[in-house]
Amino acid sequence: MKILITGISGFIGKNLKLKAKEEGINFLALKRNSNLDKNKKKILDCDIVIHLAGINRTKKKIDFDKVNFLYTKKISNFFLRNKKKIHFIYASSTQAASNSLYGKSKKKAENFLKNFAKKNQSMVSIYRMPGIFGKWCKPNYNSFIATACHNIINNKTLKIFDGNKKLELIHIDDLINHILKNIKKKFYENNIYYPDFKNIVYKKSVNSIIDKLKKFNSYKNDLKIEEVGLKFNRALYSTFISHYKKKDFKEKLLAHSDSRGSFVEIMKTKSSGQFSYITIKPKQIRGNHYHHTKLEKFIVLRGKVKFNFKNVDTNKKFSLKVADKDHSVITTVPGWSHNIENISNIDSILLIWANEVFDKKKIDTIRMSI
Numbered sequence: 001m002k003i004l005i006t007g008i009s010g011f012i013g014k015n016l017k018l019k020a021k022e023e024g025i026n027f028l029a030l031k032r033n034s035n036l037d038k039n040k041k042k043i044l045d046c047d048i049v050i051h052l053a054g055i056n057r058t059k060k061k062i063d064f065d066k067v068n069f070l071y072t073k074k075i076s077n078f079f080l081r082n083k084k085k086i087h088f089i090y091a092s093s094t095q096a097a098s099n100s101l102y103g104k105s106k107k108k109a110e111n112f113l114k115n116f117a118k119k120n121q122s123m124v125s126i127y128r129m130p131g132i133f134g135k136w137c138k139p140n141y142n143s144f145i146a147t148a149c150h151n152i153i154n155n156k157t158l159k160i161f162d163g164n165k166k167l168e169l170i171h172i173d174d175l176i177n178h179i180l181k182n183i184k185k186k187f188y189e190n191n192i193y194y195p196d197f198k199n200i201v202y203k204k205s206v207n208s209i210i211d212k213l214k215k216f217n218s219y220k221n222d223l224k225i226e227e228v229g230l231k232f233n234r235a236l237y238s239t240f241i242s243h244y245k246k247k248d249f250k251e252k253l254l255a256h257s258d259s260r261g262s263f264v265e266i267m268k269t270k271s272s273g274q275f276s277y278i279t280i281k282p283k284q285i286r287g288n289h290y291h292h293t294k295l296e297k298f299i300v301l302r303g304k305v306k307f308n309f310k311n312v313d314t315n316k317k318f319s320l321k322v323a324d325k326d327h328s329v330i331t332t333v334p335g336w337s338h339n340i341e342n343i344s345n346i347d348s349i350l351l352i353w354a355n356e357v358f359d360k361k362k363i364d365t366i367r368m369s370i
Helices: 011-022 040-042 062-081 101-119 144-154 172-182 208-215 231-242
Strands: 002-006 026-030 048-051 087-093 123-129 129-133 165-169 191-193 201-205 255-259 259-269 274-280 283-291 296-304 305-310 317-323 329-332 336-342 349-355
Touching: 011 026, 011 172, 026 040, 048 062, 048 129, 062 087, 087 101, 087 305, 101 123, 101 191, 101 317, 123 283, 129 144, 129 231, 144 208, 144 231, 165 172, 165 231, 172 274, 191 231, 201 208, 208 231, 274 283, 274 336, 305 329, 305 349
Parallel strands: 002 026, 002 048, 048 087, 087 123, 123 191, 129 165
Antiparallel strands: 165 201, 255 259, 259 274, 274 349, 283 336, 296 329, 296 349, 305 317, 305 336
């Protein structure tokens, strides 16, 4: 199986090219100004065409037809002329149902491909795509999400005309996976296929998206991170981060330092506590407190320390020595006072996860020496 891809330098094309390489798919990239006849042998070796090339903005109205319709016609006629049956996947748009010049040019291409499927006994998949978002999508072009990410990260004004408007959106990874799954389907002659996106499309209001993006951006100030591990939040957060400039790759954290070492907060989650780290200078001790409900998990990243514990009810004590090479997690259990002593000759570093975000108004830390 070999695939011919047009528009490979565009947003969808770049993502498709990367995934195709990862999966070892053999493909040929066709530029818009390529001479089809001069590349006849290579092109006719292809069994599938993924036609992504197109424009949705232009200063010359005639360009919509020239690129979106006539270029589609040129490629399909080439296969028709050479009697090569193929699976032609066309990147159309939901705008094909509109009366805009862009939409009309996409609709004309769709109609032509339907006739092509009959004449050439080929299979045509018409992807009427809604808004696509993800890494490498250009801001200020044809993606609201890309523009919103760019403007919010860079503190630029974002013009909103209808915040309650619901958008239909597909993340680029889901779209690429859908396309690659489609090319593995059984080939049916004279068949028109309209993909069903119901399992991968998100329906979100403009205002809800902006609200999430602003919260993502506030991490720089309050270290609070939203729930970003699943579904739309995961896809949107990934897209947001992909708009970082080089200067944004590095974020400065605040260190609270004294003679014992430093305490640095890294990240505060919405419902799963927070991450921090501490440094402890040689022979210094940190802690000497207990918690009622709060618990912490420690990992020694550098050095060697001794955890000292005392049960606040029975006064029973015990200690644990832990070094970085042990790769162990130490849990501070509620109702046990604890401290950490650096027993190495270098500054020890420990990563901490706590099951709750520190709240100055409700402090669950009570002093008690061991």
